[in-house]
Amino acid sequence: MNLAHPFVRAAGLALVCFVLLIVLALVYPGTWLLDTLTGLFASGLLVMSLHLLVGYTGLVSFGHAAYFASGGYIFGMFLQTPDIVAAFGAWSVPVATLLALLGTGLFALVVGLICARLSEIYFAFLTLAFQMLLVSVIQGLVQYTGGDQGLMGGIPRPEFLGLDMVQVKDRFVFSAFLFLAGVLVIRLVTLSSLGATLRMVRDNEVRTAFLGVNTYRVKVLAFTIAGAVAGLGGVILAILTSAAYPEWAGWAVSGEAIFTIMLGGLHSFYGPLVGVVVMRFINDVTLIYTTHTDLAKGVAILFVVLVLRRGILDWIIDLRAARRGRKEDDNVSRALSKAGKEAEDAAS
Amino acid sequence: MIKTKQADLSRRKFLATTGAAGVATLASPAILRAAGSPIKIGMPTILSGRVAILGETASVGAKMAVDTFNAAGGIDGRMVELVIRDSKGKPDEAAKVTRDLLSSDGCALILNGEASGGTFAVHEVVRDTKTYCMHTISETSALTADPANRAPWVFRSARQGIHDAISGGLYASQLAKAGATRWATCSPDYAYGRDTTAEFMEFLAVFAPEVELVGETWPKIFQPDYTENITNLLNFAPDALYSCLWGGDLVAFFDQSSLYGLFDQFQTVAVNMGDVPVLEAIKNLPSGIHSGNRYHKDIPDTDANEAWNTSFRESGQLPTNWAWQTYTGAQFVLEALKETKGETGHEKLADATRGRTIDSPFGVNGTVTLREADNTLVDYAIGYGQTVSEAPHMEGFQPTGWDVIADHEADWMKRKNYL
Numbered sequence: 001m002n003l004a005h006p007f008v009r010a011a012g013l014a015l016v017c018f019v020l021l022i023v024l025a026l027v028y029p030g031t032w033l034l035d036t037l038t039g040l041f042a043s044g045l046l047v048m049s050l051h052l053l054v055g056y057t058g059l060v061s062f063g064h065a066a067y068f069a070s071g072g073y074i075f076g077m078f079l080q081t082p083d084i085v086a087a088f089g090a091w092s093v094p095v096a097t098l099l100a101l102l103g104t105g106l107f108a109l110v111v112g113l114i115c116a117r118l119s120e121i122y123f124a125f126l127t128l129a130f131q132m133l134l135v136s137v138i139q140g141l142v143q144y145t146g147g148d149q150g151l152m153g154g155i156p157r158p159e160f161l162g163l164d165m166v167q168v169k170d171r172f173v174f175s176a177f178l179f180l181a182g183v184l185v186i187r188l189v190t191l192s193s194l195g196a197t198l199r200m201v202r203d204n205e206v207r208t209a210f211l212g213v214n215t216y217r218v219k220v221l222a223f224t225i226a227g228a229v230a231g232l233g234g235v236i237l238a239i240l241t242s243a244a245y246p247e248w249a250g251w252a253v254s255g256e257a258i259f260t261i262m263l264g265g266l267h268s269f270y271g272p273l274v275g276v277v278v279m280r281f282i283n284d285v286t287l288i289y290t291t292h293t294d295l296a297k298g299v300a301i302l303f304v305v306l307v308l309r310r311g312i313l314d315w316i317i318d319l320r321a322a323r324r325g326r327k328e329d330d331n332v333s334r335a336l337s338k339a340g341k342e343a344e345d346a347a348s
Numbered sequence: 349m350i351k352t353k354q355a356d357l358s359r360r361k362f363l364a365t366t367g368a369a370g371v372a373t374l375a376s377p378a379i380l381r382a383a384g385s386p387i388k389i390g391m392p393t394i395l396s397g398r399v400a401i402l403g404e405t406a407s408v409g410a411k412m413a414v415d416t417f418n419a420a421g422g423i424d425g426r427m428v429e430l431v432i433r434d435s436k437g438k439p440d441e442a443a444k445v446t447r448d449l450l451s452s453d454g455c456a457l458i459l460n461g462e463a464s465g466g467t468f469a470v471h472e473v474v475r476d477t478k479t480y481c482m483h484t485i486s487e488t489s490a491l492t493a494d495p496a497n498r499a500p501w502v503f504r505s506a507r508q509g510i511h512d513a514i515s516g517g518l519y520a521s522q523l524a525k526a527g528a529t530r531w532a533t534c535s536p537d538y539a540y541g542r543d544t545t546a547e548f549m550e551f552l553a554v555f556a557p558e559v560e561l562v563g564e565t566w567p568k569i570f571q572p573d574y575t576e577n578i579t580n581l582l583n584f585a586p587d588a589l590y591s592c593l594w595g596g597d598l599v600a601f602f603d604q605s606s607l608y609g610l611f612d613q614f615q616t617v618a619v620n621m622g623d624v625p626v627l628e629a630i631k632n633l634p635s636g637i638h639s640g641n642r643y644h645k646d647i648p649d650t651d652a653n654e655a656w657n658t659s660f661r662e663s664g665q666l667p668t669n670w671a672w673q674t675y676t677g678a679q680f681v682l683e684a685l686k687e688t689k690g691e692t693g694h695e696k697l698a699d700a701t702r703g704r705t706i707d708s709p710f711g712v713n714g715t716v717t718l719r720e721a722d723n724t725l726v727d728y729a730i731g732y733g734q735t736v737s738e739a740p741h742m743e744g745f746q747p748t749g750w751d752v753i754a755d756h757e758a759d760w761m762k763r764k765n766y767l
Contacts, residue, residue, distance in 0.1 A: 032452040039444065142539075149539045150439055152468050153496050154475055166476055168451075241443045242472045248440060284448065291396040291434040 006191045014184040021176040025169045034172040036284075038240050040276055041179035045233030046253075047260045047272040049226040052186050054258065055266050056195065057222045058202030059116075062124045062254050063131030064230055066111075067104050069249030070134065071231025072238035075100040076151040077144065090160040093239075097178070100235045101228050108227020109220065116219040119205070131249060138246040150245035155238060165239050175236045182229040189225060190269060198222055259297070263304050265311025274313045386429040387690055389414070389681065390449030392442050392470060393461030393485075395434035398570050398596045401625055402670050406461040406485060407432050408663045409671035413678035423690040428682065431455055435466055442466030446473045456692035457481065459681055461674055464488045464540040475499045480684075480697040484677035485670055487512070488540055489547065492724040493766050501698035503723040505677030507669070509544045511730055512619055512640050514756045515748035517551025519638065519732035520588070520617055524556035528587035528615050531559055534577055534601070535592045537566035544592045548619070551756070552590075562586050570597065574604045581605075586614050594620035599629045606632050622733070624666045627741040637735040639742070642669035643710075647745055648729045652709035672710050676725065679706055680718060712750065726750060 002008060021037075028034060046068045053059040078084060078096045085092050115126045138145045146152045157165035165171045189195050200208040201215050209215050238244050247253070256279070264275025279297060286296040308315045391410060393403035410430055418427050431453050435442035442462050446469075449455040458481040460470045467486035474481035481502045483491065489510040491497055533549065535541040545564075552559050563584035565577040581589065593601050598620055605611065611634040621627065621639035641647045645657035645667070656675075660667045684700035691697070703720035710716060710728050719726045730753070733745035761767050 030451070032448075035447055035451045142542075146468075147539055149465055149468050152472075154472050237440075240447075241440070241469070242476045243439075243443065243469060245438075245440045245469070247438050284452075287433060287445070291436070 007188060010184060010187045010191060014180045014187075018176060018180050021180075022173055025172050025176075031168045034168050035240070036280070038172050038175045038236065040280060041175045042233045042237035042240065043257075043260075043276050043280070044273055045179055045182045045236065046230050047257045047264075047276055048183055048186055049229035049233070050257050051261050051266075051269075051272045052189065052198075052222060052226045052229075054261055055271075056190055056202065057198040057219060058205075059219060059223070060120075060124050060258070061115075061127040061223075061226075062251070062258070063111075063127035063129070064226070064257055065251070065253035066127075066131040066134045066249050067108050067227035067230040068234040068237075068253065069138070069244065069246070070104045070107050070227075071100045071234030072244035072248055073138065073145065073151070073234070074103040074231070075235045075238045076155045076244045079155050079157065080151060080153070085156050085158055090158055092156070092158050093160050093165065093174075097232075097235050100231050104231025104234070105224055105228035108231075109224040112220040112223030112227070116216055116223060128251065128254070131251060131254060135246055135249045138249060145246075148246055150247075151238075151243050154242045155244075157239065157242070171239060175239065178232050178236055182232045185225065185229055187269065189222070194218065194221070259301055262311060263301055265313035265315070265317075267311070268313045268317055271311045271313040275311065278312065386427040387423070387457075387685060387692060388429050388431055388453060388455040389457055389459050389678075390446065390453060390455030391430055391432045391459045391461050392435045392445045392449065392466065393432060394437040394463060394466070395432075396436050399437060399463065401595065401665075401668070402463060402485065403432075403434065403461055405625075405665050405668040405671040406674040408660065408665050409673070409675035410459060410461070410484075410678045412660065412663075413675050413682060417682045423686055426690055428685065430459070432461075435462060437463060437466060439465045439469040443469040443473050446470045447477075450477060450479060457681065457694075457697065459484060459674070459677055461485055461670075464491075465538070467491065471497065471499075471502065474502055478694050480681075480692065480694040480701075482677040482681050482701075484674040486540075488543060490543070492722045493761060493764070495766060498722065500702075500723075501694040503677075503680065503698075503701055503718055505680055505718070505725050506673040507728065507730070508724055509540075509547055510757055510760055511726075511753050513544065513547035513551045514753050514760075515730050516548050516617065516619055516640065516732060517555050518748060518752070519746060520548075520552050520590070521555035521559075523588055523615050523617075523638070524552070524559050529556075529558050529560055530562045530585075530587045531590060532563045532565070532581055532584040532586035532588075532614075533561070533590045534565045534567065534581060535590070536569045536594075536597060538569050541566070541569075541592055544619070545590065548590055548592070548617075550760075554756070567593070567597070567601070572600070574601050577601075578605055578608055578610060581610060582608065582613075588615040588617065591616070591618045592620060593618065595623075595626065596629075598626055602630045602634075603632075606634065611637065617732075620669075621735060622742060623668050624741075625668060627735065628666065633735060633737045633741070635734070635736050638732055639735060641729060641731055641733065641742070641745065643667050643672050644740065644742055644745075646740060647731070647733075647742075647747075648710070648712060650709065650714065652707075652714070656709040673725075676706075676708060676710060676716060676728075679708070680704060712747065726754075 050064045053061050075096045078099055079092060088095050111130045115123055118126055139147050163170040163174055197213055197218050205215050260275035260279050261272045263278060265271025282296050282300055283293050286293045393406055395403040414428055414430050422428060433445045435445045458474055458479055460481055460483045462470055462485060464486040467483050483504045485506055487507050487509045489508050492504050533545050535545040565580040567574055567577050617638040619640040621637050622642035645654055657667055680701055683706055684697050687700040688696045705715050705717040708716040712727055712729050716725055716727050727750055731745055731747035733742045735741055736743050
């Protein structure tokens with residue numbers, strides 16, 4: 001095995017993070033941090049998967065929350081079905097998770113096949129339309145989905161592999177596993193030749209097509225992967241709240257996901273994660289003092305857009321690059337002047 | 349806007365001095381108990397948007413009860429502190445806020461000030477985390493009536509939809525007997541609106557089988573323009589209208605309908621009309637609208653109720669149905685805490701609450717009870733009357749007896765397979 005291979009490095013990094021998070025769960029005495037992180041894992045997967053479309057493929061999807069909600073609903077509705085838990089026993093939660101992943105992937109595939117034929121604003125609007133369709137379906141099928149009150153009565157989550165989803169630590173460990181698995185998938189895609197193709201599509205789709213690439217197919221593929229990973233985020237939130245709500249599929253969630261990416265950084269892989277943490281921090285701190293959380297988030301976004309003029313992580317990376325650049329410039333000019341002096345000395 | 353002063357201060361100190369992790373440790377219940385520090389009650393509610401008045405008046409109610417309790421010495425000198433947070437009325441936000449109240453603010457129990465949508469979200473959280481909880485706002489019957497939703501440590505200090513439906517059905521059957529047999533409905537298009545309307549029509553049919561439903565129109569919640577619904581109603585040409593629109597929606601609907609002279613054309617039963625802020629907000633309040641009592645200073649007509657009304661209005665807010673319900677909920681919680689001597693384990697508190705009867709300005713006989721069988725409030729003043737344009741805005745109040753309600757409720761539960 002080639003340890004220097006980017007795939008191996010990415011997988012190794014995910015494994016190290018997983019071990020660190022398990023250690024955190026073991027040593028942390030309270031529940032606050034673990035529950036907060038679990039919530040962040042859920043929104044993290046939503047924005048990271050959307051970033052695969054927005055940042056890497058140039059597809060601005062306005063309906064990404066649909067797949068997030070779809071994951072949560074498939075997971076919840078499957079486990080709430082009578083006799084399912086009895087039939088699958090300890091395997092109920094893993095089976096439901098897998099089903100949510102595949103079901104959401106299939107849903108995204110169907111939507112992707114239709115939407116990927118369009119581009120730019122038409123693509124954005126069509127994804128939005130499918131999202132509103134899902135919201136209407138959820139609200140209409142009151143019998144199955146609980147309508148606007150969401151999945152009521154709790155989601156049964158029997159123990160598996162010694163993990164009890166009602167316990168904060170166990171839930172955290174399982175959520176961390178799902179989160180890291182989802183992020184790893186996206187990381188591997190961006191590192192692979194598919195990722196390179198996606199960036200080509202983003203930069204110039206016509207030229208990519210002329211190189212013999214079926215751009216429609218790769219866009220659908222990216223859309224499906226992103227949808228499935230977002231569904232995994234929905235599963236985490238359904239496990240945490242023991243319910244699922246139609247608001248999860250709302251345009252506000254999709255919109256906030258796009259803002260979060262802009263806030264964190266559009267051009268760096270981990271930018272969206274920074275955005276998620278910042279958004280949550282602003283939200284929670286504001287909520288302690290006042291109810292105007294949206295105002296605070298708006299001000300933060302204005303600051304990032306008008307002052308930094310790029311996402312936070314992009315700004316930090318640029319800043320570091322500029323510093324390093326200056327240092328290198330300094331070194332070069334020093335070397336040049338030294339050489340010049342020596343030349344002068346030699347001449348004289 | 350409502351502020352919880354103590355919570356603000358401790359939070360500021362916390363943010364300034366320690367890291368988040370340190371605080372979470374500080375907030376852990378075991379240490380709190382050892383230090384004899386205040387018992388924190390978390391209250392998620394709606395403090396922003398069109399129904400902010402719900403959370404604002406509910407918070408005043410909760411604070412009144414807590415302040416009185418603390419002023420009387422608390423639990424052997426140990427104080428109780430309310431931590432109130434805004435959920436914006438969104439269920440997913442309500443679930444998050446509740447979890448945060450428990451895990452990061454160190455609240456030991458929940459006094460839930462959410463409307464129905466948020467209440468079911470909070471309900472799942474307190475069931476999951478085994479936290480003692482009092483729902484104070486949601487009137488949706490299934491919350492406590494459906495055994496699938498019950499948890500022994502969760503209670504409801506609010507009216508129950510089915511009680512109002514029985515009372516309203518009985519009252520409206522008199523209108524039907526007087527000739528109003530063609531009915532139409534206009535209620536908000538979400539769970540509470542659909543369930544409450546169905547329950548009312550069900551009982552109207554029980555008491556007056558000759559009634560016929562000629563049309564339904566379902567405005568969206570927080571809909572700005574009701575022209576479409578008003579046109580529908582004019583087309584249905586019913587003898588009587590039922591509506592469970594509430595708060596700002598009811599005000600908007602009435603103001604817009606008045607332009608069409610809608611209320612001159614048929615009888616109207618608007619169960620949520622009786623809330624004082626609604627009555628005062630409607631520009632030209634038509635007389636003769638039939639409404640439930642919600643909160644009224646003369647129902648029951650006692651000194652205790654009058655005194656409560658006066659002291660509530662000192663806050664600058666008008667008393668609402670949500671206010672007395674949350675006040676009552678807080679009273680039950682505080683009484684239970686007193687009995688457990690400040691212990692907040694969910695089973696102990698639940699044992700101290702179940703079946704308890706307390707003195708109350710809102711009880712028909714000066715007391716209200718949390719019924720043992722289903723942890724829900726009974727014996728509160730309930731009935732229907734008619735609006736008049738001058739304060740106190742209601743006349744001809746007809747109370748419904750609790751023996752009547754209990755009989756019909758039992759039949760209903762049998763029909764629903766809830767028993």
